[in-house]
Amino acid sequence: MDRLTCMQTFIRVVESGSISAAAEVLNQSSQLTGKQLRTLEQNLGIKLISRTTRTQSLTDSGLLFYERAKIILAEMEEAETLISETRAIPRGNLRISAPITFGSQLLASKLPEYLKQNPEVSLELCLSNRTVDLVEERFDAVFRTGELPDSQLLARALAPYQMVICAAPAYLEEAGRPSVPQDLMQHQCLIFTHTSMRTEWTFEGPDGHVSVPVTGRFKTDNSEALLAAALSGLGIIMQPYPLMSADIAAGRLVRILPDYELPGRPVHVLYAQDRRMTPRLRSFIDFCITHFSR
Numbered sequence: 001m002d003r004l005t006c007m008q009t010f011i012r013v014v015e016s017g018s019i020s021a022a023a024e025v026l027n028q029s030s031q032l033t034g035k036q037l038r039t040l041e042q043n044l045g046i047k048l049i050s051r052t053t054r055t056q057s058l059t060d061s062g063l064l065f066y067e068r069a070k071i072i073l074a075e076m077e078e079a080e081t082l083i084s085e086t087r088a089i090p091r092g093n094l095r096i097s098a099p100i101t102f103g104s105q106l107l108a109s110k111l112p113e114y115l116k117q118n119p120e121v122s123l124e125l126c127l128s129n130r131t132v133d134l135v136e137e138r139f140d141a142v143f144r145t146g147e148l149p150d151s152q153l154l155a156r157a158l159a160p161y162q163m164v165i166c167a168a169p170a171y172l173e174e175a176g177r178p179s180v181p182q183d184l185m186q187h188q189c190l191i192f193t194h195t196s197m198r199t200e201w202t203f204e205g206p207d208g209h210v211s212v213p214v215t216g217r218f219k220t221d222n223s224e225a226l227l228a229a230a231l232s233g234l235g236i237i238m239q240p241y242p243l244m245s246a247d248i249a250a251g252r253l254v255r256i257l258p259d260y261e262l263p264g265r266p267v268h269v270l271y272a273q274d275r276r277m278t279p280r281l282r283s284f285i286d287f288c289i290t291h292f293s294r
Contacts, residue, residue: 004076006040007069009033010048014066018056090280091120097134098143099194101223102161102267103127105242106292107143114287121280129194129221134272140281141271146195153270156285158292160264161240165201166253170233178236178256181205181212188235189214194221195265201238203260210260240265267292 012022013033023033041048048062058066098107103125111123126132126139134142134153148155171188178184181203191198191214198219203210218229223243230237230244231252237244247253269288271281 003040003043004073006036006043008073009036010040011066011069011073013037013049013056014058014062088279089120090118090278090283092122092278092280094121094123094141094280094284095126095139096123096141096143096284097126097128097132097137097139099129099145100127101240101243102143102145105240110287110291113291114284117287118280118283121283134270141269141284144268144270145265147266148268148270151270152273154273155268155270156289158267158269158288160266162242162264163238163262164241164244164248164255165236165238165257165262166230166244166248166255167236168231168233168252169254171230171235172254172256174233181210181257181260184212184214184236188218189216190226190229190235190237191216191219192221192223192226192239193219197238202263203257204263205260238262 009022009026012025013019016022016025019033019037020030023030026033037049044065046061046065047059048065050057050059104127108125111125115121115123131144132139132142142153144155145161175187178187181201184201189201197214200211200213203212216235218226218234220226220229223239226237226239227243227247229235231247236256237253241248244253248255269285269292271285277285
């Protein structure tokens with residue numbers, strides 16, 4: 001006889017107060033209910049319930065087993081629920097936050113494919129360069145660029161941003177072209193204030209690691225505004241390649257310092273570790289790993 005079924009019967013007998021009451025709850029005969037209880041006691045080799053013609057009470061061993069059995073059955077039910085959820089069709093609303101550049105230049109173009117694959121999911125994308133509170137602001141998942149601070153969130157690493165350094169032809173004609181990173185200290189650098197790159201730019205080159213302090217007359221926390229300033233010839237810009245690829249291809253921006261590699265900006269998708277992985281969230285995380293993997 002199935003031990004788990006016998007355990008469930010034992011719990012019902014305890015909580016119902018009698019075998020006959022438990023049988024009614026379980027929708028089975030009192031004879032079968034009693035047999036399941038006796039089978040469990042025989043398998044364990046202990047008496048779980050002391051019974052008289054009018055009363056029943058748990059033995060000391062029965063009390064210990066009852067408390068543990070409730071935990072086991074609750075964990076089994078939770079496991080079965082999780083398994084059923086993984087098989088379920090993703091549906092409902094996803095609320096996602098992403099930095100402006102990543103969200104507009106990379107993520108947004110992929111979302112129609114995700115929604116096509118999951119027709120019963122709707123998605124709200126919020127773009128902001130501030131560090132949103134996933135729990136307080138009720139986001140299902142958030143994207144973060146740069147190094148992650150310690151937190152209680154679960155993080156899945158995605159492919160890092162490829163960074164490039166560029167300037168408009170008009171600026172280079174007027175100010176000259178840098179040949180080594182140290183030359184940047186003599187140039188107008190366009191400063192993105194949202195990251196650590198607001199004070200220094202880092203390179204890997206023929207002579208190894210190089211960090212150069214940068215300054216400039218124009219600073220902003222918006223990548224699009226920074227790009228507009230670069231296109232107008234105001235200075236040298238360091239930003240992700242997807243933001244500037246079209247302008248580079250059209251010759252409106254020129255890549256500089258080609259012998260020096262810029263470190264990629266880490267990208268992660270994060271979600272709460274205490275939040276049940278619903279089918280829609282699981283499908284979105286899997287989609288991101290597939291389409292933004294290393």
